[in-house]
Amino acid sequence: MEIGVIGCGKMGTALITGAIRSGAIEASKVHGYDPYPAAADSFREATGASTVAELDSLANCDTYLLCTKPQQAAEALGALPANQSSLVISIAAGLSIDWLQKHSPSDSRIIRCMPNTPALVGEGAAAFALGQSATTADAETAKTLLGSVGIALEVPEIQLDAVTGLSGSGPAFVFMIIEALADGGVRAGLPRAQALELAAQTVRGAATMVSETGMHPGALKDQVASPGGTTIAGISALEAAGLRSALIEAVAAATRRSIELGHG
Numbered sequence: 001m002e003i004g005v006i007g008c009g010k011m012g013t014a015l016i017t018g019a020i021r022s023g024a025i026e027a028s029k030v031h032g033y034d035p036y037p038a039a040a041d042s043f044r045e046a047t048g049a050s051t052v053a054e055l056d057s058l059a060n061c062d063t064y065l066l067c068t069k070p071q072q073a074a075e076a077l078g079a080l081p082a083n084q085s086s087l088v089i090s091i092a093a094g095l096s097i098d099w100l101q102k103h104s105p106s107d108s109r110i111i112r113c114m115p116n117t118p119a120l121v122g123e124g125a126a127a128f129a130l131g132q133s134a135t136t137a138d139a140e141t142a143k144t145l146l147g148s149v150g151i152a153l154e155v156p157e158i159q160l161d162a163v164t165g166l167s168g169s170g171p172a173f174v175f176m177i178i179e180a181l182a183d184g185g186v187r188a189g190l191p192r193a194q195a196l197e198l199a200a201q202t203v204r205g206a207a208t209m210v211s212e213t214g215m216h217p218g219a220l221k222d223q224v225a226s227p228g229g230t231t232i233a234g235i236s237a238l239e240a241a242g243l244r245s246a247l248i249e250a251v252a253a254a255t256r257r258s259i260e261l262g263h264g
């Protein structure tokens with residue numbers, strides 16, 4: 001498999017760095033293209049893969065990973081070499097399989113997916129949906145690529161906007177939560193560095209408990225809260241401030257925006 005990466009920005013670099021680091025793909029099989037030389041330079045530096053100056057030079061690739069912004073995708077796909085049937089895997093938020101098919105060379109097999117930035121540290125959460133002509137082998141390719149840097153679930157396309165709202169955008173929501181927990185620690189008198197370390201490890205530990213015990217998060221929460229204790233005092237403050245509602249609305253707003261991006 002020769003992979004052409006179209007758009008060597010944050011996500012293209014994160015995915016390829018993680019996949020190479022995990023051994024799922026070899027750097028020598030990856031060729032990036034980005035019209036901005038600075039982006040191409042940092043992609044090469046981060047991944048050890050090569051870059052090309054013109055998109056035409058990716059003609060030998062059988063798999064393309066589209067990592068431009070949604071607004072840049074039409075131009076990028078329109079410039080793809082049209083001389084072969086290739087697999088196009090898109091990570092662009094909101095762009096539907098139909099849209100991708102229409103803007104790609106006619107014989108392309110399409111996979112639409114939504115990864116997230118923790119892929120860079122091997123803890124990504126991604127989902128993907130297959131276009132009509134994508135094969136089982138293509139699904140395996142997507143699963144291997146995305147699964148090499150975290151979890152990768154196959155879903156019906158209709159669920160991908162919700163995936164974007166939850167796990168695509170979600171790392172930003174969780175970073176805000178970690179930052180705010182650390183602020184709380186500082187406000188209560190902890191040094192900043194220790195507050196941040198404790199906050200990050202608390203979120204990591206809580207997330208691991210949810211995935212490893214299989215217990216409902218509400219039951220795990222109940223285990224922390226002693227009658228008349230500190231935790232229930234904090235939970236009460238969170239409920240008064242509308243934490244749950246804020247997070248539900250954040251995922252819903254991000255999902256709506258993903259749908260809007262799909263409508264151009």
Ligand SMILES: NC(=O)C1=CN([C@@H]2O[C@H](COP(=O)(O)OP(=O)(O)OC[C@H]3O[C@@H](n4cnc5c(N)ncnc54)[C@H](O)[C@@H]3O)[C@@H](O)[C@H]2O)C=CC1
Binds near residue numbers: 039072
């Ligand atoms: N940032 C995130 O957390 C996530 C982003 N995404 C999706 O990933 C895609 C990329 O996002 P980022 O990496 O954050 O953006 P970015 O702006 O860091 O990267 C996009 C790159 O595409 C390049 N580019 C622009 N026009 C091009 C063209 N015609 N041909 C080739 N390359 C071109 C740009 O120079 C830039 O380096 C977006 O579609 C976004 O919806 C998906 C999941 C998570």
Ligand SMILES: O=C(O)[C@@H]1CCC=N1
Binds near residue numbers: 093164168169
């Ligand atoms: O904010 C965005 O549009 C992209 C898609 C998911 C995460 N970042």
